[in-house]
Amino acid sequence: MKSPEIKVAKYFDVLLELRNDKGRFDGHYVGCSPFLPNDDEVSLINQLRKEEFGRQLRDLNNDFDKSLDQLQLLSEYLDTDFEYHFKRSYESSIMMPIAYNLDTKVDDRLRVISDLAEDLGRYDFYQYIKRLYAEYQDVPAKNQKLEWIATPSLLAHLMSELAVKGYIKPPRQRNGEINYTAFAKLLKSTFDGELGSEQNLRQALSPDNEKGLSEANRDRFRIPELIEFS
Structure with missing residues (x-):
C-alpha cells in the first residue's frame, strides 16, 4: 500500500x-x-x-x-x-x-x-x-462475541430491564409473552464468559425466579422507560 x-x-x-x-x-x-x-x-x-x-x-x-x-x-x-x-x-x-x-x-x-x-x-x-x-x-470477526465479565444474574437482569422498558425487542412466543428460552439462547450466542447453562440463564431472565439478582440489587439497577426520553 x-x-x-x-x-x-x-x-x-x-x-x-x-x-x-x-x-x-x-x-x-x-x-x-x-x-x-x-x-x-x-x-x-x-x-x-x-x-x-x-x-x-x-x-x-x-x-x-x-x-x-x-x-x-x-x-x-x-x-x-x-x-x-x-x-x-x-x-x-x-x-x-x-x-x-x-x-x-x-x-x-x-x-x-x-x-x-x-x-x-x-x-x-x-x-x-x-x-x-x-x-x-480492527472490526471483530463475524463469530466473535462480546465478553461479559460480571455475573450471569446481572446480565439477565440488565437484558430483562432493557426488554421490559422498550429498548430492545426480545424473542416472543405466539401469545406475545417473552420467550425466555430463546432469549437465553440468543444471549449465549452473543456473549462469552462464565454465563452458566442456558437453563440457568433462562431462569435468571424470568421475572419470577430464584437465580436472578436479589431484590436489593435490583433496586440499585433500574432503567427508566424508553418513552421517558421521547
Missing part, C-alpha cells in the same frame, strides 16, 4: 502563520507574486475545502453501496495517486508560497484559491480513508 504523505495541511498551516510577513519572500519571485491569503480568502478556502471533502465522501459512499469487499475498496482508494495541483510546493523542504500571475491578478488568484482548497479537501479525504481503513482492520 502506498503512503503518499504529501504535506498539504502542513503547508497550509505554515502559510497561515507567515501570510502577514510579506517581506520574508522579497526577491524570490520574478513576474509573479506569492499567494498570501487575506482573512476573507482563508474563509473561502476553508469553505471550498469542506465542499471538496464532501464530494469525495459522497463518491466513497456510493462505491460502498456497491462494494462486495469494503476493506479491499478502501485499500484501492489508498493505492490511488491523488493528483495535487501544487504538489511541488507541498513536497519542498523550504516553505515557498504558491505563485500567481500578476498580469491576470484577480483571475489567477481565484484559481489558486480554488486549486488549493481542492488539494486540502483531497488531503482531508485521504486522511479519512486511512482512519477508516484502520477501523475496518
Whole structure:
C-alpha cells in the first residue's frame, strides 16, 4: 500500500502563520507574486475545502453501496495517486508560497484559491480513508462475541430491564409473552464468559425466579422507560 504523505495541511498551516510577513519572500519571485491569503480568502478556502471533502465522501459512499469487499475498496482508494495541483510546493523542504500571475491578478488568484482548497479537501479525504481503513482492520470477526465479565444474574437482569422498558425487542412466543428460552439462547450466542447453562440463564431472565439478582440489587439497577426520553 502506498503512503503518499504529501504535506498539504502542513503547508497550509505554515502559510497561515507567515501570510502577514510579506517581506520574508522579497526577491524570490520574478513576474509573479506569492499567494498570501487575506482573512476573507482563508474563509473561502476553508469553505471550498469542506465542499471538496464532501464530494469525495459522497463518491466513497456510493462505491460502498456497491462494494462486495469494503476493506479491499478502501485499500484501492489508498493505492490511488491523488493528483495535487501544487504538489511541488507541498513536497519542498523550504516553505515557498504558491505563485500567481500578476498580469491576470484577480483571475489567477481565484484559481489558486480554488486549486488549493481542492488539494486540502483531497488531503482531508485521504486522511479519512486511512482512519477508516484502520477501523475496518480492527472490526471483530463475524463469530466473535462480546465478553461479559460480571455475573450471569446481572446480565439477565440488565437484558430483562432493557426488554421490559422498550429498548430492545426480545424473542416472543405466539401469545406475545417473552420467550425466555430463546432469549437465553440468543444471549449465549452473543456473549462469552462464565454465563452458566442456558437453563440457568433462562431462569435468571424470568421475572419470577430464584437465580436472578436479589431484590436489593435490583433496586440499585433500574432503567427508566424508553418513552421517558421521547
